[in-house]
Amino acid sequence: MATTTGVNSDLAKERNNSTFDVEELSNFIYRGPEKVKRRRYLHNLATKDPFFRKFKPWAFQTREEQYEICLQKHLYINKKCKELNLTEPVDKFFYTEAAAPHENSPIGLHTVMFIPTIEKQGTEEQKKRWLPLAESLKMIGTYAQTEMGHGTFIRGLETTATYDPRTREFILNSPTITSMKYWPGNLGKTTNHCLVMAQLYTQGKNCGIHMFMVQIRDLETHMPLAGIEVGDIGPKFGYGTNDNGFLRLSNVRIPRENMLMRYSKVLEDGTYVKPPNAKIAYGSMVLVRAAIVTDAARALAQACVISIRYSAVRRQTEVSPGGEEAQIIDYQTQQYRLFPLLATSYAMYFAGRFMYDFYLKTTAEIEGGNLDSMPQLHAISAGLKAFSSWMCSAGVETCRLCCGGHGYSHASGLPKIYIDVVPGCTYEGENNVMMLQVARFLMKMYGKLQNGEALPTFMQYMSTDLNKKSCMTEEVALNCLVMAYEHRAARMIRDAAASMEKLVQSGKSPVEAWNGSTVMLTWAAIAHCHAFVTKLFVETVVKSRMDSKVQSALTSLCKLYAVHGIVENLGGFIQDQFFDSKQVKILQKKLMQLLAEIRPNAVAFVDAFDYPDEVLQSCLGRYDGQVYQALYDYAKSSPMNEKEVLDSYYKYIKPAQNGKYQQYSKL
Numbered sequence: 270m271a272t273t274t275g276v277n278s279d280l281a282k283e284r285n286n287s288t289f290d291v292e293e294l295s296n297f298i299y300r301g302p303e304k305v306k307r308r309r310y311l312h313n314l315a316t317k318d319p320f321f322r323k324f325k326p327w328a329f330q331t332r333e334e335q336y337e338i339c340l341q342k343h344l345y346i347n348k349k350c351k352e353l354n355l356t357e358p359v360d361k362f363f364y365t366e367a368a369a370p371h372e373n374s375p376i377g378l379h380t381v382m383f384i385p386t387i388e389k390q391g392t393e394e395q396k397k398r399w400l401p402l403a404e405s406l407k408m409i410g411t412y413a414q415t416e417m418g419h420g421t422f423i424r425g426l427e428t429t430a431t432y433d434p435r436t437r438e439f440i441l442n443s444p445t446i447t448s449m450k451y452w453p454g455n456l457g458k459t460t461n462h463c464l465v466m467a468q469l470y471t472q473g474k475n476c477g478i479h480m481f482m483v484q485i486r487d488l489e490t491h492m493p494l495a496g497i498e499v500g501d502i503g504p505k506f507g508y509g510t511n512d513n514g515f516l517r518l519s520n521v522r523i524p525r526e527n528m529l530m531r532y533s534k535v536l537e538d539g540t541y542v543k544p545p546n547a548k549i550a551y552g553s554m555v556l557v558r559a560a561i562v563t564d565a566a567r568a569l570a571q572a573c574v575i576s577i578r579y580s581a582v583r584r585q586t587e588v589s590p591g592g593e594e595a596q597i598i599d600y601q602t603q604q605y606r607l608f609p610l611l612a613t614s615y616a617m618y619f620a621g622r623f624m625y626d627f628y629l630k631t632t633a634e635i636e637g638g639n640l641d642s643m644p645q646l647h648a649i650s651a652g653l654k655a656f657s658s659w660m661c662s663a664g665v666e667t668c669r670l671c672c673g674g675h676g677y678s679h680a681s682g683l684p685k686i687y688i689d690v691v692p693g694c695t696y697e698g699e700n701n702v703m704m705l706q707v708a709r710f711l712m713k714m715y716g717k718l719q720n721g722e723a724l725p726t727f728m729q730y731m732s733t734d735l736n737k738k739s740c741m742t743e744e745v746a747l748n749c750l751v752m753a754y755e756h757r758a759a760r761m762i763r764d765a766a767a768s769m770e771k772l773v774q775s776g777k778s779p780v781e782a783w784n785g786s787t788v789m790l791t792w793a794a795i796a797h798c799h800a801f802v803t804k805l806f807v808e809t810v811v812k813s814r815m816d817s818k819v820q821s822a823l824t825s826l827c828k829l830y831a832v833h834g835i836v837e838n839l840g841g842f843i844q845d846q847f848f849d850s851k852q853v854k855i856l857q858k859k860l861m862q863l864l865a866e867i868r869p870n871a872v873a874f875v876d877a878f879d880y881p882d883e884v885l886q887s888c889l890g891r892y893d894g895q896v897y898q899a900l901y902d903y904a905k906s907s908p909m910n911e912k913e914v915l916d917s918y919y920k921y922i923k924p925a926q927n928g929k930y931q932q933y934s935k936l
């Protein structure tokens with residue numbers, strides 16, 4: 270019987286039963302004990318700061334309060350980061366995730382895109398001019414690219430920036446209703462500047478899309494400047510804390526020096542100078558795509574902490590008549606839904622770690638003038654962004670469903686996580702569109718393979734002999750699992766290429782052939798990403814140095830990730846008869862064994878993520894498992910309960926009970 274104080278006895282038992290030291294696993298996840306200590310220090314600074322506790326809980330706030338409270342929090346975070354000298358992105362990330370968990374910042378775009386775009390695309394002079402103002406929040410900016418009519422097809426943006434050599438100014442216009450900027454974060458009410466993506470016209474020619482710094486509000490009064498119409502786009506699925514906005518520009522003149530000119534330039538006489546690679550202007554999107562992988566992993570990890578701890582505490586249904594009700598975590602169906610997600614959260618964390626390192630390495634090369642790795646960085650970041658946000662958003666929703674009715678309450682903390690993670694499937698490149706960019710890269714690699722050219726290391730699996738059969742035995746070795754994923758991806762890539770070739774042979778143009786094959790191309794891209802993430806997980810577990818008990822437990826989790834992915838996508842794996850039916854049975858049996866193997870460590874695996882209760886903000890996911898008392902306290906704190914009898918009772922219910930409906934007839 271669970272107690273109502275201290276740690277819930279079921280949860281305590283789970284912790285005693287685990288086979289490894291949780292601290293050792295935390296050390297591995299966060300790259301060493303020093304970093305774990307630093308992360309705890311930053312979490313602690315935020316969670317113990319009375320400033321963040323003085324506000325009413327997010328779920329009880331109106332939209333306007335959500336914005337205003339979140340703004341105060343993020344301005345305070347900004348101030349504290351300066352006082353504490355937190356300059357490393359990872360330090361800011363940990364401090365912020367504890368200070369305002371899943372509350373999308375009203376100055377987030379300023380930090381995540383506006384400043385980095387100036388840093389990466391601005392000239393030395395522009396950086397000197399704007400960065401100090403941006404750092405001190407005198408300039409608050411956003412990244413205004415998407416328009417009402419176009420988000421994906423950015424070459425089709427309609428905003429124009431026409432150069433006037435007489436005054437050495439650009440004139441910005443939103444010529445149609447669909448050309449108004451729509452969606453940029455923080456644009457509606459917060460920012461006084463924008464980096465506007467617009468079609469550049471000079472000397473009568475269109476030179477494609479470029480970035481322009483545009484002041485939109487007066488620096489003293491905050492009123493929109495002449496020629497500017499700006500506002501909030503209204504309530505959304507989530508992101509109530511963020512004033513995503515619209516913006517119309519009518520003959521707004523800005524100096525020539527306001528075009529970001531590190532790479533492309535317009536000279537005083539209007540001569541256009543091309544960049545070394547036209548896609549270099551897309552760099553800020555690549556940065557955020559890379560960051561989304563870790564962000565999505567974190568969301569799923571937190572959802573798993575909540576759902577798995579709750580599943581250990583929750584008891585439902587006597588298994589044999591009159592017997593004790595089982596912990597719901599002991600139901601195989603619950604395990605089948607949750608443990609692969611637990612494995613996915615680890616897989617995505619490692620993918621996020623890889624992505625961050627790869628981004629830093631490649632951008633350093635680009636800054637040094639070597640642009641060779643740009644296509645790879647684009648393909649990997651687009652693919653991992655899409656794959657992680659899809660898997661993690663769907664995973665968070667499954668975690669919520671696994672909590673039954675209580676999962677539907679904001680008390681669970683899960684809806685807040687979901688509405689924060691799911692837009693990652695859309696923003697920074699809609700996921701299907703991103704997968705098609707990956708497919709474009711894969712088709713290029715296929716062409717190289719056909720021509721006998723060398724492939725980058727991570728693409729070499731494409732030369733796999735497709736007639737080869739699986740080496741899978743009862744042992745279910747990790748390398749055999751990786752081979753299976755690579756075999757499937759290699760086949761799907763070839764199938765997509767063959768589909769296009771066939772359409773071309775039948776007289777279609779290459780564009781028509783592409784459009785007639787996009788579903789197969791997307792399958793291939795997803796299979797490629799799945800293989801990439803699986804291999805990364807396997808290599809992380811096999812090649813890294815860590816405590817042997819942790820390694821053994823993590824190996825089971827990694828195996829579950831790989832086996833579950835195959836069992837759930839069997840059609841694709843058996844289509845080319847790589848596995849025979851005996852091997853499929855081995856995999857299905859292994860899956861069930863792995864669920865049982867992971868069961869004693871499930872709580873330890875989520876504890877190792879080391880999220881304090883203040884970050885999770887969940888009655889169900891509390892470390893002490895005192896779920897029911899917390900739910901009761903949460904219900905009692907609802908503003909609806911402040912009065913025993915609401916005014917609405919006297920206004921509506923009472924008259925209705927007396928058969929009086931006059932107030933409706935007045936309408």
Ligand SMILES: CCCCCCCCCCCCCCCCCC(=O)SCCNC(=O)CCNC(=O)[C@H](O)C(C)(C)COP(=O)(O)OP(=O)(O)OC[C@H]1O[C@@H](n2cnc3c(N)ncnc32)[C@H](O)[C@@H]1OP(=O)(O)O
Nearest residue numbers: 359420421422423548551560561563564643647696697698
């Ligand atoms: C520890 C730290 C962790 C930190 C965590 C912090 C967490 C924060 C995360 C959450 C923050 C949330 C804030 C974000 C808010 C959202 C902001 C936005 O949405 S903003 C708005 C976001 N909006 C979007 O994302 C719009 C999506 N749309 C697009 O990006 C483009 O339209 C497109 C890529 C789809 C096509 O572009 P188009 O120009 O038509 O190109 P074509 O198709 O004709 O291909 C031509 C060639 O170009 C190539 N290439 C393309 N891109 C790149 C690249 N980047 N590079 C290199 N190459 C690239 C391509 O491969 C091809 O090569 P080839 O085959 O010829 O050799």
Ligand SMILES: Cc1cc2nc3c(=O)[nH]c(=O)nc-3n(C[C@H](O)[C@H](O)[C@H](O)COP(=O)(O)OP(=O)(O)OC[C@H]3O[C@@H](n4cnc5c(N)ncnc54)[C@H](O)[C@@H]3O)c2cc1C
Nearest residue numbers: 412413414415419420421452453454692695696697698701
């Ligand atoms: C919460 C949030 C915050 C945002 N913040 C910003 C911001 O700060 N700054 C900014 O500039 N923008 C921002 N955006 C806009 C965002 O980047 C775009 O919504 C996104 O890029 C998708 O573009 P779209 O809306 O035009 O979708 P669409 O392209 O209209 O997509 C609709 C459907 O069409 C499909 N589709 C479109 N093109 C193709 C194609 N070529 N092939 C196959 N299928 C296709 C898509 O897959 C999708 O299913 C934000 C959006 C959201 C939701």
